[in-house]
Amino acid sequence: MKAMVRWWRLAGALAWLALAACATRVELPETRFQQVRDVSRAISLEVAKRFSSPIPGLTLPQGLGLTKPLLLGGFPQASTAEAMVSGHHLRDLLLLDLRQTMPDTAVARLEEAGDLPSALMLHGVVSYLPGTSTENESSWFKIAYAVRTYPDADVLLSGSALVNARHFDATPTRFYKDAPIYFASEQQKELVALASAESGDAGMQRAMRRSLAYESARGAYEREQYEVAARRFEEILEQGDSEDLLALSGRFQSLWQLARKDEAEQVFGRLIDVAIARDALSIKFLFAVQQDDFDRRSPLYQQYPMWIRQVARGMLASRLCFEIKGHSSRSGTAAYNDALSTARARRVMRYMTAAEPELASRVRAKGYGFRQNIIGSGSDDAGDAIDRRVDFAEVGCPA
DSSP: OHHHHHHHHHHHHHHHHHHHOOOOOOOBBEEEESHHHHHHHHHHHHHHHHOOOOOOOOOOTOOOSSSSEEEEEEOOBBBOOOBHHHHHHHHHHHHHHHHHHOOSOOOOEEEGSSSSEEEEEEEEEEEEEEEESSSGGEEEEEEEEEEEEEOOOEEEEEEEEEEEEEGOOOOOHHHHHHOOOOOOOHHHHHHHTTOOOOOOOOOHHHHHHHHHHHHHHHHHHTOHHHHHHHHHHHHHHHSSSSTTTHHHHHHHHHHHTTTTTHHHHHHHHHHHHHHHHOOOOOEOOOOOSSSSSSSTTTTTTGGGHHHHHHHHHHHHTOOOOEEEEEOOOOOSSSSHHHHHHHHHHHHHHHHHHHHHHGGGGGEEEEEEETTTTTTTOOOSGGGGGGOOOOOEEEEEEEE
């Protein structure tokens, strides 16, 4: 019996050491699929195959499995840093498939992790790849993913797959639909790095810790547990970075849903001040299709007066000068979109100067059409909403 126990301990230790040793050498080839369902099956089979026998020629005792749980992230959009409907769908399918292919391993969503001292984490990101023709069949979403050890951030496995854009829903999930600003400039680099084959370092370890905290708070919001979400976002602000844009936005959104409007506006004011200081203010003003007025059907429309009031206050308090940059999605001619985006930027400028007349000499408006698209799909839906954003960029003041 003692010999058997020693064998199991030795096999487990050797297996784990072998996984760590070959971390950066296991890179899987890219494959094309038509459906998200097929991507999930392929990834789960590759993960199970790589981890079931990590030492060539060594057969582990039946039932040994991995000794650490495997936690799954939600496959956000690489360019916007936003979680998407099909990204979450892929994660949920992968959860079921991995539980079937790796029955001896505890597999869970990242948001369900709790306070674990160690684990494996599978992070992924999704990038839009436009085709060379106008047919949807020629457009794809690239799904890159990596399995890392937590908390060390060592890469054990990385790979990628392509899924037909026609069968991938890039609509942001509810948390991001409700967010008043975009987080691409703050989150993009970190998310892409976690899903890559880059070696782990102190920065990657911090990113993994943040991903645990973010997923826990965002998950509560998505489940409409707003009291829990508000508390978890506040904990991120208290225990980590008090100027974390995503946590400030999440705290604001949760308080707004709880009808604590005065408190929510105070947090929104902090969010705007931090975004201005970082030159990262990109507001989700949604315009009616092919028009320069706000879309009054948007669930966020009722918040716009408060947004305008706080953005104008923050701009004035900063004592800086700004260019209000209008953008449009890639549909229609370049000339038409330049004119439309300019009209939208000017409308926002009028609202801002009406709220704070002293801003008139410190702001200007300019339209960029679709020249600075982030997605570039031209789908004119929630999937490319960021391409119709309004940015506030710091510029030099007139002499």
